[in-house]
Amino acid sequence: MMENRKEAVPFAHYVQLFRQMNPEALTARRQDIRWDGKEFYVNLMGRELGISHPDYEIRALDGGSVPAQTVQTFLLRYLLESKNIPWLGKWKTFREMPWGEVYMKAYSGRVLSRAAFTFGQKPDAFRSACEKLGGEPINHGDAGFEIPFLGNYRMRIFIWEGDEEFPPSAQILYSDNFAEGFTAEDRVVAADILISAIRAQM
Numbered sequence: 001m002m003e004n005r006k007e008a009v010p011f012a013h014y015v016q017l018f019r020q021m022n023p024e025a026l027t028a029r030r031q032d033i034r035w036d037g038k039e040f041y042v043n044l045m046g047r048e049l050g051i052s053h054p055d056y057e058i059r060a061l062d063g064g065s066v067p068a069q070t071v072q073t074f075l076l077r078y079l080l081e082s083k084n085i086p087w088l089g090k091w092k093t094f095r096e097m098p099w100g101e102v103y104m105k106a107y108s109g110r111v112l113s114r115a116a117f118t119f120g121q122k123p124d125a126f127r128s129a130c131e132k133l134g135g136e137p138i139n140h141g142d143a144g145f146e147i148p149f150l151g152n153y154r155m156r157i158f159i160w161e162g163d164e165e166f167p168p169s170a171q172i173l174y175s176d177n178f179a180e181g182f183t184a185e186d187r188v189v190a191a192d193i194l195i196s197a198i199r200a201q202m
Contacts (some may be wrong), residue, residue, distance in 0.1 A: 003098070011069055011072065011073045011076070014073060014080060015076065016077035017076075018054065019053075019056070021053070023035050023053050026079060028152070029083075031127060032084075032151040033151070038053070039051055039052050039073065040053060040079065041061075042078070042079075042150065042151070043130045044071075044150050044193075045134070045194070046133055047060060047062060047064070048061040049067070049075070051079070058072060058140075069105075070189065074190070076140065076191065077186060078151075085181040087154065088176050088177070089174045090175075090176040091156060091173040092173065092179060093172075093173060093174075094111075094174070096180060097174070097178060099184035102184070103184050108189075111191040111195065112169070112170050112171065112179070113150075114195060115159065115172065115191075116160075116162075116168040116170040117168060118157045120159050120161050120167075120168020120170065126202065127143050129200075129201035130143075130145035130147060130201075131198060132147055132201045133147055133198065136159070138156060141157050141158035141160050142159055144156065144157065150193065153175055153177060153178060153182075154174075155173065155175070155191075157198070158170065158172075172191050174190075
């Protein structure tokens with residue numbers, strides 16, 4: 001119950017801000033977000049989502065399930081606060097971006113360890129799942145993929161299987177525009193969303 005309230009309170013706050021938002025102002029600063037007068041359209045890891053304004057109702061154009069509230073809150077923040085930062089073709093670890101060093105211990109446990117132990121022992125299933133999400137294989141680690149995330153933001157995820165001496169491990173890289181385009185907290189959530197999406201396809 002407490003967890004639900006923890007998610008519901010910020011969600012309600014951002015929905016109220018969303019209702020007051022000017023849709024034309026958003027599309028003027030984010031050319032990758034389409035607006036047809038009733039709905040915004042965004043592509044989250046290959047899934048086209050329609051988001052109505054001002055009511056903020058999400059529908060999946062593929063007929064699938066609506067994203068969880070954590071993802072809905074993330075998309076709200078994306079629509080309200082995202083910046084049109086071009087990708088310069090470089091990649092950054094979480095630690096290399098603003099506030100990364102401060103949050104690194106929590107990030108390692110919440111994100112990297114979760115990815116390592118979720119995927120490290122099932123590399124074939126990991127590869128198949130990433131391909132279903134439109135991922136492109138990267139020759140790094142025991143298995144690695146580059147996956148379009150949202151708009152012009154991209155992510156890379158690598159896993160190492162581990163052996164008798166070393167446990168499995170993982171690394172996630174962000175396209176360099178994440179550094180200015182998202183807060184540290186949202187970069188953590190983005191990694192959570194990526195891991196959950198891959199897991200759902202396995």
